[in-house]
Every structure is written in C-alpha cells, then in structure tokens.
Amino acid sequence: MSNATRNRIDGADSTAGDLLSRGVLATSVVVFFAAWTLLLQWVDETAAVGGVSALKLLGVGLVVVGVGLVVVGVGSRLGYVDTAPSKTAGVPVGVVFGLLWAAVGGLLGTLALGNAAVLWLPVAALFGLAGFLASVLPREDVGATVPGAVVLLLLGGFVAAGGVNAGWTWAPAWSSAVFPGSELVPILVVFATLLGAWCAGKANEGFGAEGRQAGAYYLVGAVVFAMLGVLALLVGFIVTNGLATMLTRASLAGGELTVPLVGVELPWPEFPFLTNPTGGLFVEVPGVLPAIIGTLWLVFGAVLFAVPLGIGAAVFLTEYAERGRLTQVVEVATNGLWSTPSIVFGLFGLAFLVPRISGGNAIFVGQLVLGFMLLPLVLITSREAILAVPDAHRDASAALGVTKWQTIRSVVLPAAMPGTITGVILGVGRIAGETAPLLLVFGGPPYPSTTPNVLGSFELTAQPPFVTNEALLSPASALPYQLYATITAGVFPKEIFTDTQFGWGTALVLLLVVVGLYAVGVGSRLYFRRKLHHE
Amino acid sequence: MTSRRPSVQDVPTDLRAAASRRAAAAKRWVRDYRSRTADGAVAMHVVVFTSVLATFGAFFAGSQWTVVPFLAFLASIGVGWVKYQAEAAKALTLLTTVATVAILALVVSFLVYESLPAIRARGLDLFTQVRNPAIDDPELGEGLWNRGDVWSLTPMMLGTAITTVIATVVAAPVGIAGAVFVSEIAPRRVREVVKPGIELMAGIPSITYGFVGLTILNQYFYAEFSTPTIGTYFAAGLMIGIMALPTVVTVAEDALNAVPESIKSGALAMGSTPWQTTKSVTIPAGLSGVSAGVLLGVGRAMGETMAATVMLTHTKGFPSPVFDVFSGYGETLTTVIAFEAGNASGLHKNVLFAAGACCS
Amino acid sequence: MSETDTVDGTDQRVTTTGETSERVREAWSDYEFAGDAKLVVDDLDVYYGDERALQGVSLDVPDESVTALIGPSGCGKSTFLRCLNRMNDRIDSARVEGSVTLDGEEVYSDGVNLVELRKRIGMVFQEPNPFPKSIRDNISYGPRKHGDLDTGLLARLLGRDDTDDEEALVERVLRRAALWDEVKDRLDDNALGLSGGQQQRLCIARALAVDPDVILMDEPASALDPIATAKIEDLIEELAEDYTVVVVTHNMQQAARISDQTAVFLTGGELVEYGDTDQIFENPESQRVEDYITGKFG
Structure with a gap:
C-alpha cells in the first residue's frame, strides 16, 4: 500500500520532551489532589501558603500546566522533541475543546455584552467553532495541546490574578443555589487538571x-481513583x-457472666450498644439489641419462606417442566x-x-414481604446452579436405573448446593438492609424498650387458628428501620447520645x-468458582 | 413451503381443529398420568391441590378458618412424602412454581385494583395536571397534592425524572470507566482486589447512603451553596448515582469480559493499541450489556427508595426553571409512598398505589 | 523428558518420544537457503509459570516463502508462532528468553513499539475472528487505526477524504484473498453473516490491509470444511509470492502441499528437525520425525 508508513519498530525516546511532559503530568496530579483537599475541607480555603492564598496557588498551578502544554506541543511541532503525532487530533478531541471554548466564549460574551441569550449565544457558538477548528486543523501535537492549554491559562490566570477569592459568589438566575468561589474554583480545577493530565499523558x-x-488511561485511572x-x-x-458510639462503655472484661448452676461470676466482654434496649427508664447506654433481634427474626422468616419456594420452583423448571409457555x-x-x-x-x-x-404492622407480615423480595434471587441463582450440573451426571444416574426424583435428590441438588447457598447469602444481605417496605408493614415505636419475644409467645387456643403468637403479630424494630426511625424522630430521648451519634452507631x-x-x-462464590476451574 | 392465507371461512375449522388437538393431547396426558401414577398417589395429588386451593381461598376471604385446609395440606403432603415420595416431590415443586407466579400476579393485580379508584376519581389529571385553578398563586405546581380533592402525581414524576437524569449523568461515565478499568486495564492482581471490593459496595444498604447523604452532603450544600432547604434534587441525585456505581461497574464489567478473547486478540494482532481495541472493538461488541448495566444500576438505585426518602424535602411542586436542581422542592414517586403510605387512607392511599403502579 | 550433555564437543540432547530414544543433533535443524533470512530466531525459551513450553529453539525463516510448523498437539508450535509477534505478552505468566529479529531488528528489546511490530507481522487465528462490524469496516479497521485512512464528514470538509483509497484498498485486498467476487455486493453487511471459510479469508484480507511483511497463521484451516480448506491452501501458496508466511498446522499432508520448508516440533517444546519440505517428508534425519510423519505416534 502506497500510504502505509514504514517506521522502525524500536523507536527511541527523547529525554528532554519526556521530562517536560512528565513534569506537566506531575503538576496536574498535585493540583488535582490539592483541589480535592480544599473540596473535602481538609484544608480551609482561606489558608495561605507563604503569603499566597490556597485558591491563588491552584490558579498558579493551572498556569504552569498550561504553559508546559504549550511548550511541549509547539516544541514537538517545531521538531525539538521527537514524537510520532497523527495528522489530526481527531473529532472527539475537537468536540471537547470546542465545548470548552464555547463555555469561555459564553462567559466573555455575558461579561461584555450582557445577560441576553441573543447576545452571548452567537459569541459562544463562534468561540466553540474556533476551538473545534483549532483542535482538528493542525497536526495532533499542536491540536491536542494548545487549544486546551489556552482554556487552562485563562482559568488559571483569572484565579491567580485574584479575579476570584474565597468570598466571591456567583448567583445565576436559573438556580436557587449561590456558588461561592471557595467551592467553585476547586471544582473547576479538578476538571481542569483532568484535562491537563489527559493532554500531558498524550504528549508523554x-x-x-x-x-x-x-x-x-490517565483519564480513566483518575476517574476510577476518584470513584474508589x-x-x-x-x-x-x-x-x-460510628465506632465511638458503638464502643461506648464497652470493655473486654468489664461485664460479668454468671455460670449457671455453679454460681461463679466470670469476667465477660461488655458491649452495651449491642446488648441494651433502645428505650426504657433504667437504660444508661441505649443500644440496638431490639433492632438486631428484629432483623434476625425478619431474615429467619424470609429465608424460611423464600428458600423452599425458590429451590422447589427451580427444580421444577429445570428438571420436570419442558421448555414452553410455563417456563416463559x-x-x-x-x-x-x-x-x-x-x-x-x-x-x-x-x-x-x-x-x-394482623390488622396492623407485624413481624410476620414483614417476614412475608421480605420473603417475596428474596424469592426471585433464590430462584434465579439456584436455577443457574442446577443448570450448571452437567447432564452427564443425570445420565449416569439414570443409566444405573435410579428414578428421576432420587437422581434429583442425591445427584443434582448436592451438586447445585454451593451456588444456591451463595445466592441465598447474597439475597439475605440485600433484604437485611431493606427499609422501605418495613416502614409500611413492620415498624413499631422508634425507641423500643423490649425485644420481641417470639419464641415465648406461642399459645394454643380453642378457637381457630388454634395457634397464636402475639409477638409475631406485633410491630418491632430492625436495624435499617431503627436508623430511619432515629433520623426522622428527631430528638433522642437519652442524654448520652445525640440522635446523629446514635444514627452513626446504628449505621455501623x-x-x-x-x-x-x-x-x-x-x-464463597470465588471459592467455589476456583474449585470448579481446578477440577 | 407454500403458505396459504387463512380466509374467513377457514377460521372456525381451524379453531375446531386446534381445540380438538388440544383435547386429544389433554386426553393423552390424563391417560399417561393415570397409567403411570398409583391410585394412592392420585388421591394424594387431588387432596393436596384441593387443600391448597381451599387455603388460598380462605386466606383471600380473610377467614379465620384458613388454618384448617392448611393443616389438611400439611397432613396430605406428609402422608404422600412417606408413601409416594417421587410423586409428592413433583407436586410440591409444581406448587412452588405456581406460587411464584401467583405472587407476582397478586402484587400486580392488587396494585392495579387499589389504584383504580384514584384513576376513576381523577382521570388523566392524576398524571398531567400542572396547575390548581382553585389557588390564586400563579406559581405552577403549588397545591397539587391534597388540596381539596386535587391530587396530582405530576410533581413526583418530574422529581423522579430529575433525580434519574442526575444519577445517570454521575453513574454512567464513571461506572463505565470503572468497568473498562477493571476488565481491560487493571493488572490481574489489582483486579482481584478491586472487583470483590466493588461487589461488596453493592451490598451497602440504601438507608446508610441516605444517612450519609443527609448528614454530610445535604449539610454541605446548605452551608456552602446556600440552598434554600437542607436537601435538594442535586444532592439526592448525586447520592443515588454514587449508590448505583457498584452495580453499574459489576454488570458492565461482566459484559466487557464476555466479549470473546479471540476478537480482542484479532484487533491486537493487527497492531492496534489496547485502548484502540477497547474503544473500537470491545465496547461496541459489549454495548448492549454495558447499557443494560447502566439502566439496571440506576433503576435499582431509584427503586431503593430510602436514600432519596431521607434526603429530599418532601415539598411537592415544580422548580422554576425546571432544571433548577437546587430548589426547595423534592419528592419522587417512590419517596412519596415511603413517606406517606404508613398513615394514608381513602383516596390518598389509592393515589399512592397509582404512584406505585407508575414506578414499577 | 530431556537432558543435556556434551558429546564430542557438540551440544546434543537425549530425548525419548514414544518408544524411540535418540540424541537431537543441532545439525538437523541447520537449514541452508539462498537469500536473506526474514526472521532469525536464536535460542528461544518460553516458560508458562514454572512449565517450560519451548526449549532452545533456533531457526531462520527465509523471505517470501511458506514455512510450516508441524508437530503433535502440545508441542509448542503455537507458542512459538505467538512469540514472533509478541502475542504472548498478553499472558501474564508467560516468560520469553532468547532472541527474535525481524530484518535484523530485535523484537524482544525494551523500546520495541508493539504497534509497529504487529503492523509488520500480521496474524491469522485458528477460529475465524472477524469483528462484529461490516465487511468494509473489518478491512479498513487496521489502516484507520494506524492513521493511513481518514474518512467521514470532517475529513471531507478538510479535504483529507480517503474514501476512494478505501474503496480501492477493500477491493484490492479482497481480490488478493480471493473473496471479492463472493462479497462485492454486500460489503456493508455484517461480517458475522459470512460462512466460516469466507470469514477466515476475510481475516486474511484484513491482515493484508495493513501491508505486513510476514503473515503468521495458527492452524488457519482446522475449523473449516475440505472445500474451504482447499481455497485457503491455494491462497497461502499465492501469498508466498509477496509475503513471508509462517503457518502452524497439525495436518501433515497440508504442510507437504503448501510449504517450502518445514520445522518439526516434538514433545517438550523442542525443535527436532528443520529443512526443505521434500527432504523432511521423504528422508528425515531423525527417527522420531520419521515415526511421527509415518503415523507411528502423535
């Protein structure tokens, strides 16, 4: 092919350009983190380093990045730096830079001509077009650096020259919020340094x-790093x-355990937050015991309801039913x-x-509702697990003259157990944190002073339904519900915690x-998957 | 094969033929079933299915005698398990399957049944009314909820749309970047740590996100950006987007991983860089899965009502302009149910059911 | 099983395969040919973790010819092929020692640009793996990514439009891969709609589009029916007029039909014999190679 290029496969790196672009990259990263520390308020925005305010320093950092990018780009174009640029930076780069230039143009237009869209919109469009063309027309080394660097220089210069200080505010007409310079500048700087790292990464x-x-990769890496x-x-x-709340008056040997029958008292770990009721007159350190017990009962009931149903349905669908309308x-x-x-x-x-x-909020209804939510997850995962059992196992069993049900019971189900158990555990994790339905069918008083006594409340009656359980038909508390109740109830009835403190403890x-x-x-999923792959 | 257009005269004969085929198949099935199943097992099946139907009927009617047919079911299945285990097991699995379908059918039908009165009373206005004529205040969106007999879900529909858009804008690019990182860029060791870590994140309950959002994000925006209220669509949408991230990353990463290695090798062997391969081959090939991940993640996060319920102001109305995400209004279809259904009755309750039907 | 010892001052290995035990002589793989070597492989070792997949392979591949690599499965011939364009870099546990040079340039030095390397050494895989794109896009993928083709609205506006070049390129390489007549009316259809044999020829055309010097083929016909295989074989022989083709095959008749020289790998990742194809098939030096070729094991 005529226009294919024949380059040597081992291209040498130029050290000067390499060093410069690395410096730009490092500056971007430093400024990026500096902006985050301001945003997260680890550093106060009025703080000053060597007499220069933190905001101005950010601006100076951006200017450095911008100048560095221009030098690298132009240096490469003039041949001082050995690079292998493409003919053009490409349309995506053009669109990004064009949009940035359009934003700059819009701002300048508003400042110069006033706040009417008729006036600033053409200016913005013109700037956008200019930025786009400036990116795609020149060779890549200029197109991918200089237009972006111009934006960085404008923003950085404006901030460094003192155009924005911590007290500066921007109150646009379309927003109820007021944007102060102390927050807006770090936010813009975060994005600007991402832009700088992107360009410098290319140059490098x-x-x-x-x-x-x-x-x-620098861009993706920065985004992923921010996400994590x-x-x-x-x-x-x-x-x-939450830790301070959870460990209030906790000690490893402060409690006492009375050994039954012997009557000797032994030291025992004490965790008042985990072992005390939330309300009640004589409770010094309120705890979340009722919520823990409530969550346990909820999960227990939901599992009891959903797991047999889900596994049964999965067995029927995979082993008995023919693929057809019913399975669909x-x-x-x-x-x-x-x-x-x-x-x-x-x-x-x-x-x-x-x-x-029950005629009102009740544990039993909560169990059923969470069971409904658990059911599809159990069904889906156990069905997948059963389908993953190779047909060869079934055929081998059938060839030995074993009936279908015995094959299912002694070959298929044991092989599918790991997958099913994993699914159930994940599902339980999900419903244990579920709050919304509990508000409607389960929740009781916000600060319960007793734990639900389900086991002790079974009673036989002469009337149908013959067996009743008062506790099961009463409202209770659960951990997520307790957190919601604490948030909404407002003032916490005990002095030792504020409601926020108690909330943090419950959340933990x-x-x-x-x-x-x-x-x-x-x-367990990783474990079983690995085991499967080794075999 | 030549196909013949069915004419009007053919239909009855076709129907009749189909019906007779069905009848013959049913007859064959009954004969098969009778010949394969012992008399006792047949009897057990009959008792079991009758008692289950009776149990459900009694429960539906709210009878206190529900327990009687239920005990009959337990007894018959117990006897059946001992004597005809295979048949009993098959019947049980069939029953569980039917129960699963029945539960969804019940949920859907109750949702529709309970929301019908609201639709009958309010008509389409329930979903479209944007102004209450009885209120002098010309501001749109005021007095659309529980003012006289005016109930309108429009503010909540707008709120749902706004929060969903914000959450998607946050979750889609970051989540896809995360998926690309985990699946295509990260070295194996990093992947083995990051991936389970992100899966763990998917387990954090929404109420916890809500609590953090309430005590930190809401306060931050109120203190620094002088929002009119503690709690805005922006803060809630941001939190929902963060909440959706783990699911988006996990599902999208699975989709990228499922693109065959042979296609990726093909692109690399042509001399394209790994990034070009990811951008031009892997992501387009896995696009349906990646977008499904975004939809699923944001949908799941919206469905997990609690974060928004805790963070929003529950003031119903339209921000002006519509994209003012820092306004004092804040209510979505799911949060209004969570916040108000506990002590709603009459038409109010029916309207909330309509909201539920709207969002599921 | 192998061990190394020194007899008469020459390096020899004693290796057992099947029932035959013999010393592998270096002379068996000394192949003299006229003209320059395109690829020179010197003492190449490959390890997967602790497992040694190739041991001490040295061979020179002459320019514009077909070189066949044959041997029983697991003998390392695919591993060897994937070393030539460094596709083994994709496998985390793989470690390569030794030297490969392409036109005198070292492939395994630190500053090597993998993009340039793989532009020069194309590859065709065992399973046809066209991209899930149109036939045209499959061909133009490589040149586009390397910046040699520029089409689209922007390119047209800037006067850089290469649409005509693209048309010409697509036709040229599809003709070269003997596929043009079958697909010329449906260039914009998805390539996955083609038959297996057509897909494989498309993959060859795709590799030709970046204008490589060397084309590596990893059992290119093993997933195809006999008629499609025959077409691929004809194509390989034609390609040898302009390109250096290295083809791995487990089919000895195929190797005998299409190749100019043949390298025989046997168990343990060892190159046993390398030489003129006729000579290898008619009068091999190694007893084990003869056993393998006559079907006594393998």
Missing part, C-alpha cells in the same frame, strides 16, 4: 495511537463516626419480581397481607452485618 508517549492510549476514593470515604465516615411465564414473573421496587412490595403487604393477618452495626453477609457470599 509522543502522541499518536500510543499517546492517545496513555491519555485515555469516594466509596472508601463513605465507608470511612461511617466507621470513624415463570421467567417473566421472576424478572418482574426482581425488578419491582421494594416499596411496591410494602404497598402490597399493606393492602393485602396486613388486613388478613448495619453496615457490619450486611457487608459481612456480602463478604461471605462473594468469598
């Missing part, structure tokens, strides 16, 4: 396909805030159940189950329970 690998890959950081912060917040209907039904918002189950429980079972216990269940589920 000498542009071309390799350069675009490097730029994209936010998720980690979230968990960190709960743990740090069931598939639609399970997917429907799976994607229904949980609050709808609560509504159903409220309208259908409550009047027929809930998190431990649910994430613990998930960890077991995810771990």
Whole structure:
C-alpha cells in the first residue's frame, strides 16, 4: 500500500520532551489532589501558603500546566522533541475543546455584552467553532495541546490574578443555589487538571495511537481513583463516626457472666450498644439489641419462606417442566419480581397481607414481604446452579436405573448446593438492609424498650387458628428501620447520645452485618468458582 | 413451503381443529398420568391441590378458618412424602412454581385494583395536571397534592425524572470507566482486589447512603451553596448515582469480559493499541450489556427508595426553571409512598398505589 | 523428558518420544537457503509459570516463502508462532528468553513499539475472528487505526477524504484473498453473516490491509470444511509470492502441499528437525520425525 508508513519498530525516546511532559503530568496530579483537599475541607480555603492564598496557588498551578502544554506541543511541532503525532487530533478531541471554548466564549460574551441569550449565544457558538477548528486543523501535537492549554491559562490566570477569592459568589438566575468561589474554583480545577493530565499523558508517549492510549488511561485511572476514593470515604465516615458510639462503655472484661448452676461470676466482654434496649427508664447506654433481634427474626422468616419456594420452583423448571409457555411465564414473573421496587412490595403487604393477618404492622407480615423480595434471587441463582450440573451426571444416574426424583435428590441438588447457598447469602444481605417496605408493614415505636419475644409467645387456643403468637403479630424494630426511625424522630430521648451519634452507631452495626453477609457470599462464590476451574 | 392465507371461512375449522388437538393431547396426558401414577398417589395429588386451593381461598376471604385446609395440606403432603415420595416431590415443586407466579400476579393485580379508584376519581389529571385553578398563586405546581380533592402525581414524576437524569449523568461515565478499568486495564492482581471490593459496595444498604447523604452532603450544600432547604434534587441525585456505581461497574464489567478473547486478540494482532481495541472493538461488541448495566444500576438505585426518602424535602411542586436542581422542592414517586403510605387512607392511599403502579 | 550433555564437543540432547530414544543433533535443524533470512530466531525459551513450553529453539525463516510448523498437539508450535509477534505478552505468566529479529531488528528489546511490530507481522487465528462490524469496516479497521485512512464528514470538509483509497484498498485486498467476487455486493453487511471459510479469508484480507511483511497463521484451516480448506491452501501458496508466511498446522499432508520448508516440533517444546519440505517428508534425519510423519505416534 502506497500510504502505509514504514517506521522502525524500536523507536527511541527523547529525554528532554519526556521530562517536560512528565513534569506537566506531575503538576496536574498535585493540583488535582490539592483541589480535592480544599473540596473535602481538609484544608480551609482561606489558608495561605507563604503569603499566597490556597485558591491563588491552584490558579498558579493551572498556569504552569498550561504553559508546559504549550511548550511541549509547539516544541514537538517545531521538531525539538521527537514524537510520532497523527495528522489530526481527531473529532472527539475537537468536540471537547470546542465545548470548552464555547463555555469561555459564553462567559466573555455575558461579561461584555450582557445577560441576553441573543447576545452571548452567537459569541459562544463562534468561540466553540474556533476551538473545534483549532483542535482538528493542525497536526495532533499542536491540536491536542494548545487549544486546551489556552482554556487552562485563562482559568488559571483569572484565579491567580485574584479575579476570584474565597468570598466571591456567583448567583445565576436559573438556580436557587449561590456558588461561592471557595467551592467553585476547586471544582473547576479538578476538571481542569483532568484535562491537563489527559493532554500531558498524550504528549508523554509522543502522541499518536500510543499517546492517545496513555491519555485515555490517565483519564480513566483518575476517574476510577476518584470513584474508589469516594466509596472508601463513605465507608470511612461511617466507621470513624460510628465506632465511638458503638464502643461506648464497652470493655473486654468489664461485664460479668454468671455460670449457671455453679454460681461463679466470670469476667465477660461488655458491649452495651449491642446488648441494651433502645428505650426504657433504667437504660444508661441505649443500644440496638431490639433492632438486631428484629432483623434476625425478619431474615429467619424470609429465608424460611423464600428458600423452599425458590429451590422447589427451580427444580421444577429445570428438571420436570419442558421448555414452553410455563417456563416463559415463570421467567417473566421472576424478572418482574426482581425488578419491582421494594416499596411496591410494602404497598402490597399493606393492602393485602396486613388486613388478613394482623390488622396492623407485624413481624410476620414483614417476614412475608421480605420473603417475596428474596424469592426471585433464590430462584434465579439456584436455577443457574442446577443448570450448571452437567447432564452427564443425570445420565449416569439414570443409566444405573435410579428414578428421576432420587437422581434429583442425591445427584443434582448436592451438586447445585454451593451456588444456591451463595445466592441465598447474597439475597439475605440485600433484604437485611431493606427499609422501605418495613416502614409500611413492620415498624413499631422508634425507641423500643423490649425485644420481641417470639419464641415465648406461642399459645394454643380453642378457637381457630388454634395457634397464636402475639409477638409475631406485633410491630418491632430492625436495624435499617431503627436508623430511619432515629433520623426522622428527631430528638433522642437519652442524654448520652445525640440522635446523629446514635444514627452513626446504628449505621455501623448495619453496615457490619450486611457487608459481612456480602463478604461471605462473594468469598464463597470465588471459592467455589476456583474449585470448579481446578477440577 | 407454500403458505396459504387463512380466509374467513377457514377460521372456525381451524379453531375446531386446534381445540380438538388440544383435547386429544389433554386426553393423552390424563391417560399417561393415570397409567403411570398409583391410585394412592392420585388421591394424594387431588387432596393436596384441593387443600391448597381451599387455603388460598380462605386466606383471600380473610377467614379465620384458613388454618384448617392448611393443616389438611400439611397432613396430605406428609402422608404422600412417606408413601409416594417421587410423586409428592413433583407436586410440591409444581406448587412452588405456581406460587411464584401467583405472587407476582397478586402484587400486580392488587396494585392495579387499589389504584383504580384514584384513576376513576381523577382521570388523566392524576398524571398531567400542572396547575390548581382553585389557588390564586400563579406559581405552577403549588397545591397539587391534597388540596381539596386535587391530587396530582405530576410533581413526583418530574422529581423522579430529575433525580434519574442526575444519577445517570454521575453513574454512567464513571461506572463505565470503572468497568473498562477493571476488565481491560487493571493488572490481574489489582483486579482481584478491586472487583470483590466493588461487589461488596453493592451490598451497602440504601438507608446508610441516605444517612450519609443527609448528614454530610445535604449539610454541605446548605452551608456552602446556600440552598434554600437542607436537601435538594442535586444532592439526592448525586447520592443515588454514587449508590448505583457498584452495580453499574459489576454488570458492565461482566459484559466487557464476555466479549470473546479471540476478537480482542484479532484487533491486537493487527497492531492496534489496547485502548484502540477497547474503544473500537470491545465496547461496541459489549454495548448492549454495558447499557443494560447502566439502566439496571440506576433503576435499582431509584427503586431503593430510602436514600432519596431521607434526603429530599418532601415539598411537592415544580422548580422554576425546571432544571433548577437546587430548589426547595423534592419528592419522587417512590419517596412519596415511603413517606406517606404508613398513615394514608381513602383516596390518598389509592393515589399512592397509582404512584406505585407508575414506578414499577 | 530431556537432558543435556556434551558429546564430542557438540551440544546434543537425549530425548525419548514414544518408544524411540535418540540424541537431537543441532545439525538437523541447520537449514541452508539462498537469500536473506526474514526472521532469525536464536535460542528461544518460553516458560508458562514454572512449565517450560519451548526449549532452545533456533531457526531462520527465509523471505517470501511458506514455512510450516508441524508437530503433535502440545508441542509448542503455537507458542512459538505467538512469540514472533509478541502475542504472548498478553499472558501474564508467560516468560520469553532468547532472541527474535525481524530484518535484523530485535523484537524482544525494551523500546520495541508493539504497534509497529504487529503492523509488520500480521496474524491469522485458528477460529475465524472477524469483528462484529461490516465487511468494509473489518478491512479498513487496521489502516484507520494506524492513521493511513481518514474518512467521514470532517475529513471531507478538510479535504483529507480517503474514501476512494478505501474503496480501492477493500477491493484490492479482497481480490488478493480471493473473496471479492463472493462479497462485492454486500460489503456493508455484517461480517458475522459470512460462512466460516469466507470469514477466515476475510481475516486474511484484513491482515493484508495493513501491508505486513510476514503473515503468521495458527492452524488457519482446522475449523473449516475440505472445500474451504482447499481455497485457503491455494491462497497461502499465492501469498508466498509477496509475503513471508509462517503457518502452524497439525495436518501433515497440508504442510507437504503448501510449504517450502518445514520445522518439526516434538514433545517438550523442542525443535527436532528443520529443512526443505521434500527432504523432511521423504528422508528425515531423525527417527522420531520419521515415526511421527509415518503415523507411528502423535
């Protein structure tokens, strides 16, 4: 082919350009993190380093990045730096830079001509077009750096020159919120440094396909890092805030355990937050015991209801039913159940189950409703697990003259057990944290002083239904419900905690329970998958 | 094969033929069943199915005698298990399958049944009314909820749309970047840590996200951005987007992973860089799965009502302009149910059921 | 099983395969040919984790010819092929030692640009793997990614439109791959709608579109029916006029039909014999190669 290029396969790197683009990259990263520390308020925005305010420093950082990018891009174009740029930076780059230029143009237009769309819109469009053309017309090394650098220089210069200080505010007419410079600048800087890292990443690998890959990887890496950081912060917040509450007056040997029959008292770990009721007159350290017990009963009942139903249906669908209309209907039904918002189950429980079972909020109704939510997950996972059992096992068993049901019971189900158990654990993790339906069919007083006594409340009666259980038909508390109740009830009745403190503690216990269940589920899935692959 | 267009005269004969085929098949099935099944097992099947039907009937009617047919069911299945285990097991699995379908049918039919009065009373206005003529205040959206007999879900539909859009804008790019990172870029060791970690994140209950959002995000926007209320669509949408991230990453990563390795190798062997391969081959090939991940993640997060319920203000109305995501209004279809259904009655309750039917 | 010892000052290995035990002589794989070598492989070792997949392979591939690699399954011939364009880099546990040079340039040095390398050394896989795109896009994928083709609205506006070049390229490589007449009316259809044999020829055409010097083929016909296989074989012989083709096959008749020289790998990732195809098939030096070729094991 005539226009194919023949390059040496081992291209040498130029050290000067490499060093410069690496410097730009490093500056972007530093400024990126600096902006985050301001946003997260780890550093106060009025703080000053060497007499220069933090905001101005961010601006200076952006200017440095911008200048560096221009030098790298132009240097490469003039041949001082050895690079392998493409003919053009490409349409996506053009669109990004065009949009940025349009934003700059819009702002300048508003400043110069006033706030009427007729006036600033053409200016914005003109700037956008200019930015687009400036990116796609020149060779990649200029097109992919200079137009972006101009935006960085404008923003950085404006901030560094003191155009924005911590007290500056922007109150656009379309928004009820007022944007202060102290927050707006770090937010813009975060995005601007991402832009800078993208461009510098490309330059660092000498542009071309390799350069675009490097730029994209820096961008993806930064986004993923931010995502993991936010998720980690979230968990960190709960743990740090909740730990103090959870460990209030806790000690490893402060409690006493009376050994039955002998009567000797032994030291015993004490966890008042986990072992005390929430309300009650003589409770010094309120705890979440009623909620823990309530969650246990809820989960127990839901599992008892959903697991036999789900596994039974999965067995019928995979082993007995022929593929046809019935299996299709069931598939639609399970997917429907799976994607229904949980609050709808609560509504159903409220309208259908409550009047027929208890006449009010009750543990039993909560169990059934959560069971409905667990059912599709159990069905789907156990069906997949049963389908994964090779037909050879079934054929081998049948060839030995074993009946179908015996084959299912002694060959298929044991082989499918790991997958099913994993599914059940994950499902339990999900329903243990479920709150919305509980508000409608389950929840009791916000600060219960007793735990539900389900086991001790069974009574035989002469009237139908012959067996009653008062506790099962009464409202109770559960961990997620307790958290909601604490949030909405407002003032906490005990002096030792504020409601927020109590909420953090409850959130931590809930998190431990649910994430613990998930960890077991995810771990067992990994374990079984690995075992399967080794065999 | 030549196909013949069915004419009008053919229909009855076709129907009759189909019906007789059905009847013959049914007859064959009954004969098969009778010849294969012992008399006792047949009797057990009859008793079991009758007692289950009776149990459900009694429960539906709200009778206190529900327990009697239920005990009959337990007794018959117990006897059956001992004497005809295979037949009893098959009957039980069939029953569980039917029960699963029946539960969904019940949920759907009750939702529709309970929301009918609201639709009968309000007509299409329930979903379209944007102004209450009885209120002098010309501001759109005021007085659309529980003012006289005016109930309109329009503000909540708008609120749902706004929060969904914000959540998608947050979750889609970040989630897809995360999926690309885990599936295509990360070295194996990093992947083995990050992937289970993100799956764990998917388990954090929505109420916990809501609590963090309430105590941190809402306060932050109120203090720094002077929002009119503590709690805005923006903060709630942001939190829902973060909440959706783990699901989006997990599902989209599975989709990218499912693109055959041979296609990726083919692109690499042509000298395209890994990033070009990801961008031009892997993502287009896995696009349906990736977009399904975004939809599923955001949908699931919206369905997990609690974060929004805790964070929003529950003031119903239209922000002005519509995209003012920092306004004092805040209510979605699911949050209004969670917040109000506990002590609603009459038409109010029916309207909430209509909201439930709307969002499922 | 192998061990190395020194006899008479020459490096020899004693290896047992099947029932025959013999010393592998380096001379068996010394192949003299006229002209320059395109690829020179010197003492190549490959390990997967602790497992040694190739041991001490040295061979020179002459320019513009067909070289067949044959041997029983698991003998390392595919591994060897994937070393030539560094596709083994994709496998985390794989470790390569030794040297491969393409026109005198080292493939395994640090600064190697994999993009340039793989532009020069194309590859066709065992299973046809066209992209789930149109036939035209499959062909133009490579040149587009390497910046040699530029089409679309923007390119047209800027006067850089290569649509005509693309048309010409698609026709040229499809003709070269003997596929043009079958697909010329449906260039915009999805390539996955083609038959297996057509898909494989499309993959060959796709590799030709980036204008490589060397084409590696990993059992390119093993997933195809006899008629499609015959077409692929004819194509390989034609390609040898302009390209250096290295083809792995487990089909010895195929190797005898299409190749100019043949390398025989036997168990343990060892190159036993390499030389002129006629000579290898009619009068091999190694007893084990003879056993293998006559079907006594393998």
